[in-house]
Amino acid sequence: MTMLHTRALSIVLFLVSFVAIVFYSSHEKSLTICTTHVEHVHRDREPSTSSIHTIDEHDTVNHPQNRISxxxxxxxxxxxxxxxxxxxxxxxxxxxxxxxPAVDHPTILNFTTTIETDLKVLFVGDSIMQQFAQSFYSSVLIHASANTSFGSKQYVWGGKDGRHVILRAFINGAIPELSGLHVCSSLSGPVQGGGIVGYYRLLDLPNREGRRQYVYCKNEKGWSWGDVREFLDFTVEEDGEVVPAKPLVRANSTHDSPQTTWYKSQLTSEGNTTNRSKTQTVGSFNAIVIRPPGPGWMKLHEITRERIIESIQLLHELFAVETVILTTLAFNNNVVTSRDWKDMLAVNQMIREVAAHWDNVVSGVKFVLVQDFAAFTNEILWMNGRHLGYNVCSSLTMQPRTYDTIPAEWANEGPMFLLHRIAMREWKFNPSIPMVCNTPPVCVSFATTLPNGTTVKDINELCVMNITADKSQCFFNRFSRDGMHWCVETVGPRFSGSVACLLGCVYNGATYEKYESASYTDKTKIMEGVKECEEECNGRFMSLVPVDEGWLKNNIAVYSKCNHCDV
Structure with missing residues (x-):
């Protein structure tokens, strides 16, 4: 390149940067959405009314018989x-x-969770739910004395505990270490406490019309009896000792495309056992945690009240579950327009209403609870937006939340900053800046092509970083790598803790047993108590509310229980 070309390029870069900065400054008022920030207020309930309780590690006499803590x-x-x-x-x-800095504290997002349970729990959904099921596996299989460090190889196939079994999985491409293992079905058991935990990849809400003879689970929707029976007939050893991880073997079948390589754990003909005298068969599940796979695999308009209810009823028929936890939908890069955002808020409101009024629906499932993951991730997005310089209200609204209204700042402010995106030529979808960036980018208003080949569009559609800045200034933060999936190393402990808390509302104490034999009036009272417990679990864990610092320092076991269910 000649000196003249170099000088010309420098002038172009200067002008682009200057116009970008001028545009950003002149439009600063358009980003000033809120002048009064709503700070997070959380009032701890009195011990006599709180649904969340603790057990000191030295308390061996009065230890309550809880099924999950x-x-x-x-x-x-x-x-x-x-x-x-x-x-x-x-x-x-x-x-x-x-x-x-706002969340870099041991009691907010800098802790980990371990869980002990005798329940059988199945996670159902797409790759987002796969992540959180795998996070839950870490919580129920990693013993308190087992501290391991991060290592690249540990990310590839995941896990070194032989109680964890891959039933079916595939890779994209020919190199497993690069593409990773995408799991269709897996089981872990017995976990700490004797329970069993599984994951089932479903790319839509299951319904009766979706039954297939065989499901190509990489990208085909539907379910099959073969998959269901593989879960229910699986046998594990009752002895919960850690055993070496089982190697993965190729598992291509005549049903599968030869372009995709399939794997499973190498098992004996008797399943995941070596001693047939100490075994248990899965048989059924107590609870299912399901996230409707949208927006993405399912369009938002396909997620209806009727479809959700049918899915809950079908899951009971397939797996004999008594409790279903519905996970609300978090923002992702498939939310493209303001209409998409408001439609997703409406779907989440519908999910909350289905759960809130489930006692009026005839079904084999007795309890339907909400895990308000959308509320949690909205708090993260608003917090990170403010961290990046967006002048938006905090969505950290006063606890407890109510299910009858959608917070105004979510509906009105969301499209004003969540839809700002950063251009990634090699990615199919451009991710949201507040979701993936760690430092503020510079937005420009005109269409042009920068020297690195990045195309810059209108500010309302796309944003790019300052062209003089290093790429690492934006990518990546510790909330999301791609604008779709969440960083479970950061948010997984709260996700797992909330699931344990919600299940405790039903299965700790005598709640479930008393509900079985209660009169209609008493059933209503029990359900009200469970809903109070659900509300507190979401307020404590599906939020950025700091957890009790004493829980971390003193190795205290935490459990939830319906306080008003002793009717």
Whole structure:
């Protein structure tokens, strides 16, 4: 390149940067959405009314008979839940970026969770739910003394515990270490406490019309009796000792495309056992945690009240579940327009209403609870938006939340900053800046092509970083790597803790047994108590509310229980 060309390019870069900065400054008022920030207010309930209780590690006499409890730890004691993650592209080790100062505290997003349970729990959904099921595996299989460090190889196939079994999985491409393992079905058991945990990849809400003879689970919707029976007939050893991980073997069948390579764990003819005298068969599940796979695999208009109810009823018929936890939908890069955003808020409101009024619906499922993951991730997005310089209201609204209204700042402010995107030529969808960026970018208003080949469009459609800045200034933060999946190393401990808390509302104490034999009036009272417990679990864990610091420091077991169910 000649000196003249170099000088010309420098002038162009200067002008582009100057116009970008001028545009950003002149439009600063358009980003000033809120002048009064709503700070997070959380009032701890009195011990007599709180649904969340603790057990000191030295209390061996008065230990209540709970079916699920959990402990919170410093990451220095128990490492973040990466041990079973199988797709490297979704992972977010701490070296990527520091957490924003507002949440970089041991009691907010800097702790890990371990869980003890005798329940059988199945997670159902797409690759997003796969991540959180794998995070839950880490919580129920990693013992308190087992502290392991981050390592690249541990991300590839995930997990070194032989109690964890891959029933069916596939890779994209020919190199497993690069593409990672995409799981269709897996089981872990017995976990700490004797329970069993599984994951089932379904790309839509299951319904009766979706039954197939065989499902190509990479990208085909539907379910099959063969998949269901594989879960229910699986046998594990009752002895919960850690055993070496089982090797993965090729598992292509005549049903599958030869372009995709399939794998499964190498098992004996008797399943995941070596001693037939100490075994248990899965048989059924107590609870299912399901996230409707949208927006993405399912369009938002396809997620209807009728479809959700049919799915819950079908899951009872297939797996004999008594409890279903519905996970609300978080923002992702498939939310393209303001209409999409408001439609997703409406779907989440419908999910909350289905759960709130489930006692009026005839079904074999007795309890339907909400895990308000959308509320949690909205708090993260608004917090990170403010961290990046967006002048938006905090969505950290006063606890407890109510299900009858959608917070105004979610509906009105969301499209004003969540739809700002950064251009990634090699990606199919451009991710949202507040979801993936760690430092603020510079937005420009005109269409042009920068020297690195990045195309810049209108500010309302796309944003790019300052062309003089290094790419790492934006990518990546520790919330999302791609604008679709979440960093479970960061948010997984709260996700797992909330599931344990919600299940405790039903299965700890005598709630479930009393509901079985209660009169209609007493059933209504019990349901009200369970809903109070659900509300507190979401307020404590599906939020950025700090957890009790004593829980981390004193190795205290935490459990939830319906306080008003002793009718």
């Amino acid at each position: 959990f402990r919170l730890h410093s990451p220095d004691v128990i490492s973040p839940p990466f041990q079973f993650l199988s797709v490297p592209g979704y992972t977010c080790p701490p070296s990527i970026a520091p957490l924003p």
